[in-house]
Amino acid sequence: GQQVMQIPQYQHVQEGEDFTTYCNSSTTLSNIQWYKQRPGGHPVFLIQLVKSGEVKKQKRLTFQFGEAKKNSSLHITATQTTDVGTYFCAVTNNDYKLSFGAGTTVTVRA
Amino acid sequence: DGGITQSPKYLFRKEGQNVTLSCEQNLNHDAMYWYRQDPGQGLRLIYYSQIVNDFQKGDIAEGYSVSREKKESFPLTVTSAQKNPTAFYLCASRSRYVRTGGEKLFFGSGTQLSVL
Numbered sequence: 494g495q496q497v498m499q500i501p502q503y504q505h506v507q508e509g510e511d512f513t514t515y516c517n518s519s520t521t522l523s524n525i526q527w528y529k530q531r532p533g534g535h536p537v538f539l540i541q542l543v544k545s546g547e548v549k550k551q552k553r554l555t556f557q558f559g560e561a562k563k564n565s566s567l568h569i570t571a572t573q574t575t576d577v578g579t580y581f582c583a584v585t586n587n588d589y590k591l592s593f594g595a596g597t598t599v600t601v602r603a
Numbered sequence: 604d605g606g607i608t609q610s611p612k613y614l615f616r617k618e619g620q621n622v623t624l625s626c627e628q629n630l631n632h633d634a635m636y637w638y639r640q641d642p643g644q645g646l647r648l649i650y651y652s653q654i655v656n657d658f659q660k661g662d663i664a665e666g667y668s669v670s671r672e673k674k675e676s677f678p679l680t681v682t683s684a685q686k687n688p689t690a691f692y693l694c695a696s697r698s699r700y701v702r703t704g705g706e707k708l709f710f711g712s713g714t715q716l717s718v719l
Contacts, residue, residue, distance in 0.1 A: 595645035
């Protein structure tokens, strides 16, 4: 299946600081989706990126799709305790097979 | 209240036993998925179904089986052939907007399976 590498695996952030997590593929992607899973919960859809170079914002979250459509990033500004959880990227291998990255687990120091 | 319902929340399996995890959705979605999540790890695809009476193996299908007799239901059976079944199992269905190409997965709350 299509492989996506997510880095870093863990991110320990001081409350109020910014951080970025990355998702990289060796092949061109048709689109990329991002999900968030809170501790003890299930993944919840955040956003889908489709166009080359696309940038979308959701409050303090900024999502970007690379120009070559082989990588994506999620940047969170002014981290809050509500940002704790694991962030996954997901890509479509064929039209229906959706594969997930290993995730970035975020913890926040108050 | 629309959504995906997984049951049971916790399940225990004895050696050599087959167990079935339930997944029901009332979102009228065609595509459904089963993922396995091990502690501290990502989601690995077990099986997926594009439409009723059709399903395909994912990346880790060995030791698992599924059926899709109804649009609303996509049960997963963990057979005795799965030697390391302890994990968190997540079911999902996919919404797709043909006009825009947008899509997203809706997940159930999961089933934690443990071996006695």
